[in-house]
Amino acid sequence: xxxxxxxxxxxxxxxxxxxxxxxxxxxxxxxxxxxxxxxxxxxxxxxxxxxxxxxxxxxxxxxxxxxxxxxxxxxxxxxxxxxxxxxxxxxxxxxxxxxxxxxxxxxxxxxxxxxxxxxxxxxxxxxxxxxxxxxxxxxxxxxxxxxxxxxxxxxxxxxxxxxxxxxxxxxxxxxxxxxxxxxxxxxxxxxxxxxxxxxxxxxxxxxxxxxxxxxxxxxxxxxxxxxxxxxxxxxxxxxxxxxxxxxxxxxxxxxxxxxxxxxxxxxxxxxxxxxxxxxxxxxxxxxxxxxxxxxxxxxxxxxxxxxxxxxxxxxxxxxxxxxxxxxxxxxxxxxxxxxxxxxxxxxxxxxxxxxxxxxxxxxxxxxxxxxxxxxxxxxxxxx
Numbered sequence: 001x002x003x004x005x006x007x008x009x010x011x012x013x014x015x016x017x018x019x020x021x022x023x024x025x026x027x028x029x030x031x032x033x034x035x036x037x038x039x040x041x042x043x044x045x046x047x048x049x050x051x052x053x054x055x056x057x058x059x060x061x062x063x064x065x066x067x068x069x070x071x072x073x074x075x076x077x078x079x080x081x082x083x084x085x086x087x088x089x090x091x092x093x094x095x096x097x098x099x100x101x102x103x104x105x106x107x108x109x110x111x112x113x114x115x116x117x118x119x120x121x122x123x124x125x126x127x128x129x130x131x132x133x134x135x136x137x138x139x140x141x142x143x144x145x146x147x148x149x150x151x152x153x154x155x156x157x158x159x160x161x162x163x164x165x166x167x168x169x170x171x172x173x174x175x176x177x178x179x180x181x182x183x184x185x186x187x188x189x190x191x192x193x194x195x196x197x198x199x200x201x202x203x204x205x206x207x208x209x210x211x212x213x214x215x216x217x218x219x220x221x222x223x224x225x226x227x228x229x230x231x232x233x234x235x236x237x238x239x240x241x242x243x244x245x246x247x248x249x250x251x252x253x254x255x256x257x258x259x260x261x262x263x264x265x266x267x268x269x270x271x272x273x274x275x276x277x278x279x280x281x282x283x284x285x286x287x288x289x290x291x292x293x294x295x296x297x298x299x300x301x302x303x304x305x306x307x308x309x310x311x312x313x314x315x316x317x318x319x320x321x322x323x324x325x326x327x328x329x330x331x332x333x334x335x336x337x338x339x340x341x342x343x344x345x346x347x348x349x350x351x352x353x354x355x356x357x358x359x360x361x362x363x364x365x366x367x368x369x370x371x372x373x374x375x376x377x378x379x380x381x382x383x
Contacts, residue, residue, distance in 0.1 A: 001372060002034045004096040006087050008080040008103045011039045011048050011065075012056040014255060016208075016290045017102065020151075020174055022053055024100075024120065026061030027175075027365025035063040036092040040070040040083040058180055058259040059361075066092050081105040088113055098146050098372055104135065111142050116376070120172075122151040122287045124158030133162055140164040146375050149368055152288040154309040172368055173313070175361040176293040181262050184299075190266035197229070201339045203303070204268035206233040206261060207291045209240050209252070214276025220328035221275075222247045225335055233264045265298035269345075270338050273304040277325040280309055288313070296356040301338050301348040303331065313359075317344075319351040 005025045011018060022037070029035040041047045047067020054060065068086060073079045084106035087093050098116040101107050110117045119139075125132050139145050141164055149172040150156040156171045191198050203225075205218060209232055222230045226249055233253040235241050244250045253264065265271060273289060280287060287309045295302050296319065304314050305325035314320035321338055323331050338345055 001376070002036075002095060002097045003028055003100065003372075004036045004038055004092045004098075005100045006084065006093065006103075006106050007037060007039050008083065008101075008106070009076075010041060010045055011037065012053055019057060019258075020122075020290060021102070021120075022057050023059060023175070023177070023361045024364060024368070025063055026054070026057075026059045027361040028369060029061035029063040030362060031365045031369040033369065035061070036096070037063065037065045038087055038090055038092050039065060039067055040079065041067045042070055042079070043072050056258075058257075059177055060179075064092075066090070077105070085109060088115075097376060104132070107139060108135070111139060111144055114144055116144050116146050117142075118146045118372070119148040121148070122155055123284065124155040124287065126158035126162050128158075128284050137162050137164055140168050147371050149371075152309050153312045155287055170367075170371055172364050173288070173359055174290050174293055175359045175364050176297045176356070177361055178297070180259055181294075181297050185263060185266040187267060187269070190263045193263050194267055196267055201228045201270075201335070202231060202268050203228055203270045203272050203335060204231040204233065204264055205272050205274065206264060206294070207289065209234050209236065209238055211240055212279060214274035214278045214325075215240055215244075217274045217276045217326065217328055217331065218272065219244055219247060219250065221332050221335065222250050224328060224332040225249070228335060228339075231264060231268070233261065261294070262298065265294060265300060268298075268300050270335060271295040271298060271300045271302050273302065273310070275303070275305040275323050275325050275327070275331045277305065277307070280307055293356070293359050296352040296359060299349045299353045299356075301345045302352060303334055303338065313355065315351075317347070319355050320348060 005021060007021055025035050025037055048065055050063055050065045070079055070083050073082060080103055088109055093099055098118050099110055100118045100120050102121045107117055107119055126136060148159055148169050151174055153171050156169050159169050160166055188198055230250045231253055233256060235252040235254045241252050244252060302320040304310055304320050304322055306322045316322040321334055323334050
């Protein structure tokens with residue numbers, strides 16, 4: 001099957017959406033499909049090739065990359081729209097059995113031109129932006145709309161409530177690459193590798209250091225836990241890092257290449273998803289964050305908020321320790337409990353590792369592949 005992905009931004013890119021797209025494309029290539037990424041290139045940029053993307057994201061997959069020149073228009077939406085419309089004439093799109101996108105400006109013209117379109121996204125658009133409900137009702141009822149692959153059950157439910165065909169909506173969790181987690185390291189081995197003290201408790205966050213991620217809660221926790229080291233991995237020199245600098249027990253680690261991150265996870269006593277409701281409810285930009293899958297694979301206790309997007313994977317006392325969001329005192333007490341209760345930490349570790357076995361990128365690729373074969377075989381989409 002010929003599958004084309006149309007990214008909305010130049011590649012490679014550090015953001016989670018680019019990481020997710022390239023890993024999904026590579027997984028489908030490993031599943032035996034002919035996969036092409038049609039990436040935009042702004043003035044002065046050179047189109048990446050597949051080997052460069054594979055090296056950047058530390059993955060394998062026999063996929064192709066094509067570049068498409070895009071003028072440097074004054075707004076990201078205009079650049080994305082230009083890329084989408086121009087893509088309709090590209091052979092990689094015209095000859096594809098199915099075209100994947102996460103952008104509405106690509107989905108709409110693709111459907112109108114009769115292309116088989118698949119939508120791959122994490123946001124519950126039906127709830128976040130009610131004005132889009134008529135559009136999605138129209139799109140999901142089109143014969144050539146193949147499927148919507150949502151990254152969580154929480155997001156999928158928002159589309160199901162639109163009253164459209166349920167057999168076009170699928171939950172396809174993101175994943176991780178097992179090879180990146182090798183070699184597996186003990187805490188002491190990881191700390192020696194990173195030159196970290198061997199005998200102090202360490203709580204680690206890995207991801208974008210942004211105000212939209214609820215990191216104010218981590219700083220509040222650090223203020224209540226002066227004897228615990230907080231590692232925030234993913235620094236790029238933003239304003240939040242200046243705010244964190246006043247805490248003696250917070251260490252900012254710069255953004256790490258994908259294969260350099262695991263030692264920081266292995267060095268931790270606890271891996272944390274900021275216990276805040278702001279990313280999901282206020283900023284609406286963190287729905288079952290992609291870091292969750294690496295956290296699970298690392299086999300360290302996970303501290304996370306009670307939240308409707310993560311609850312399908314993170315179960316209190318089984319795969320994570322969950323606390324009410326926006327209560328740094330309770331979160332700090334949970335850190336103390338996890339550090340002092342080796343039996344509980346071991347239980348969470350075993351549960352996380354067991355769950356992670358079925359949350360790889362290849363598992364995602366296999367699920368999507370099965371759906372595509374069934375949909376295109378039965379004629380529920382235009383062939």
